[in-house]
Amino acid sequence: MGNLTAVGIKKAGDGRHGDGGGLELHKSGDGGKWIWRYSFAGKRRQMGLGSYPAVSLAGARKERDRWALTISQGRDPITERAAAKAAAKAEMERHDPPLEQLALDVLEARKAGLRREGKSARWLSPLERHVFPKIGRKPVSTIHQADVKAALAPIWRTKHPTAEKAIQRLRIIFRQGKLMGFECDPFTIDAAQHMLGQVIHEAEPISATPWQELPGLFERLADRGSVASCLQFMALTVVRASGCRGARFDEIEGDVWTVPAERMKGQVGKVQDFRVPLSAAALDLVERRRALGGEFLFAGPRGKPVTDASLSKHMSDMGEEGRPHGFRTSFRTWVQDTDACPWEVSETILAHTIGGKVERAYARSDLLDRRRPVMEAWGQHVTGAQANVVPLRGLK
Template sequence: MANLTTRGIKAACAGKHDDGSGLRLVKASPTSGKWVFRYSHLGKRREMGLGSWPEVGLATARKERDRWAAELRSGKDPIDLRDALRRAEREARDKHDPTFAELAQMVFEAKKAELRGDGDRGRWFSPLRVHVIPKIGRICISQLTAQDIRDAMSSIWQTKPPTAEKAWQRTRLVLREGKLMGFECDPFTADAAQRLLGTVSHTTQHIHATPWQDMPALYARLDSGSPAHECLRFMMLTLVRYMGCAGARANEVDGDVWTVPAERVKGQEGRAKDFRVPLPVTARKIVDDGKEVWGDLLFPGRSGAPITSRAIEKALDSIGEAGRPHGFRASFRTWVQDTDACDYDVAETILGHTVGNRVERTYARSDLLERRRPVMDSWERHVTGCADNVVKIKAG
């Protein structure tokens, strides 16, 4: 027999009030409470929430109790059954209307095959994970508006333009790919958000490059013989990016040619290729000395893994050098322009840049190795001041 009435509930004080057959109202205050269905399944006592009072009235709470009591009589656990039903509903919803976070993850997983290191190496997902998903990740993609995207990016739009641009581009890509997957979304939503955010006055800050005239002085100051200093010298001489140089191994060098494996060459996954580098005399000396002191890995860090980019930059900071490692490449390119050291194609190939359009590259397949040799030798003579300017590497 029922013990509760609508009027009696309103007048009841805070506490627990049973209605019978397992239904209980737990009043936290005179104006709020929650309904609970108390039952036992396989000898275990459980309590199942049926909603808040007064939003859920007495009659509705009784219907819900009777519904789940019937499931209990059939041998099912009401809580486990309800959880399973909710999971099925979410899965059905996600097939047709995922949240932005879910769609972003789907797009990322689909793109991993073309990203270096599954996207982790270039931190492709980072702008979304840090700046977008915390704000709009839970919004279903069909409900996402330009105002939502604007609000998510407004805090960085003017203060961190490069980061905001990446976040916006990734967001637009997620919406574009989502539309192609058949979901109810449109990349125009991101375009509209960009208009709402307004224009940004931003001057691109290039990586600081040591003037080519100052490269010999810098080379001479890198005289500690440590892995960091030797790696920096190697980068100056070969003009290969940090990723290629930091992981350099002696077994990649054959005579005076160093072959940088495709996995350490910049480019899209599956498109990057091994890159041959003609090594001038001083660079070969660095390889030989590194192999003698440290073994196959030429520039090890403290943990025995390849030296980190931070360790490289700290080495420059310690000698008061403002130029950055990637700037060595700009130093070389400016040297070529100022001295007319070589043709455009040769200079760009030395830097590992793609030259010509797709059709031209189909027929012009040479990596210009022989034409690059004299240029690299000339650059070495400039950087070192003389061919014998090599400091013996020190162990430890």
């Protein structure tokens, strides 16, 4: 028998009350906690056995005796209990994973079809920033539409494009989770979106430098390093930043630059290498960059391609309101204003998809020869070699 009694505990004041065998009640008011002190492998340890009065004196003694038996078997009670909890948690998560873990599993299953396996597109980014901190640790079976609504409500109207991406990702995760046999229903996400309400969001177009002002900007970018040269190359080729930033000298043969499919916009497996006819101005820029050595046309200080952020920052530092991606708009507007070339030629220059699936199955030409003189005329305009060029009216 120990030193404590059930009646004695009720009458006892605050403080430590020993029961023998290392068992103590640390009492505070009408409550307290049971602590068991023991030695293992020459070290003193203490182990919590529950709170009082939820765990009675008899219950605490039973737990003490159970773990004392573990010591007699040569095992540490705290280590054993931690291992048992971890195993129980793992078993529970195997049948009902937390949202964040399920999201990682779904990404793992889908990443083969994502650009750079989902890294460049930052597939989980909207969830990591706005959802996981609030409900990422909740088992998916316990997530209610109200939980999703509460997580996204702060950004639903102020950062709606990001919130919309989060909703889309969650819908995919819940749909895939259900197919994997977990207790989660995609309707939860649909209901949360309904609760969040409708938002009329008008996307702001990317700022573009007027095509009439490009010659002046091109001249201001001259001889200002890799970032500025990359911007010049983007203006001349109207290829997206992802294609230009990683441009390599071995991708250029003659006057044709072949952009690998992995740097083109679109789903993996649904985009192809894209040939770009280089104007005389673009080829001149390539040769000037080649003289500097290296494998990339536009390498930063550490030999890696310049970054997206550095391109936008450079234009901002110059006081230029247009964005790098806006060069594509500048070109398209030039085509419209000058009636420069047929629609299908300009769309192919921009690497846009033309026609339906059946039409594309038969019309497989990339119009390289028709694009070449257009890009030459555009290059002359951008560099100021010839103002207001209107090429190829005869090709209509």
